Amino acid sequence: QQQVKQSPQSLIVQKGGISIINCAYENTAFDYFPWYQQFPGKGPALLIAIRPDVSEKKEGRFTISFNKSAKQFSLHIMDSQPGDSATYFCAGRDFNKFYFGSGTKLNVKP
């Protein structure tokens, strides 16, 4: 049973475009929602995170939009760059356990 569902599985965006990755969850005990960025052969690195009492959080070109009633959240990457090409994971935290989405492979074309 997958607690966090992520889509799309892969995404191709032109340089300068907006990349959007969506996640949905069922567990209302989740109290923290991080996004991770992973490059091939490396460990995931925290990109941005949000708590459920906030509807939006922006850090540079990265924005999380959070809809608590719909139990959905999304990552928006503005002005996408080739260096953003990586796999992105969303997650939800229930106390001290993290549940991850299946990942989205983003390819930003020059």
Add this chain to the structure above:
Amino acid sequence: DGGITQSPKYLFRKEGQNVTLSCEQNLNHDAMYWYRQDPGQGLRLIYYSQIVNDFQKGDIAEGYSVSREKKESFPLTVTSAQKNPTAFYLCASSPLGPSSTDTQYFGPGTRLTVL
């Protein structure tokens, strides 16, 4: 220089052998975790530990064992009972407590290949 270290980076194992993957953290985090990542897939939890000398099974614990004798160390043993161990293994740590806004921090990973 704080962080999580994993060793070795690459590991080759013959069938029927047990191997141990090392994970050390100097972040003073109470909780540590082991995940398995297969190509094109997400992270699956193997084991986690919230305190020294205590650990819990994750979703795919069969064929794996762990120990937590020190706060900063959480080694993972892949036993011969694990039928398909070839994968990328990630260690992570985090502070404890529901009020904490800190998330998990990951090590660089160990790629295990069974020959």
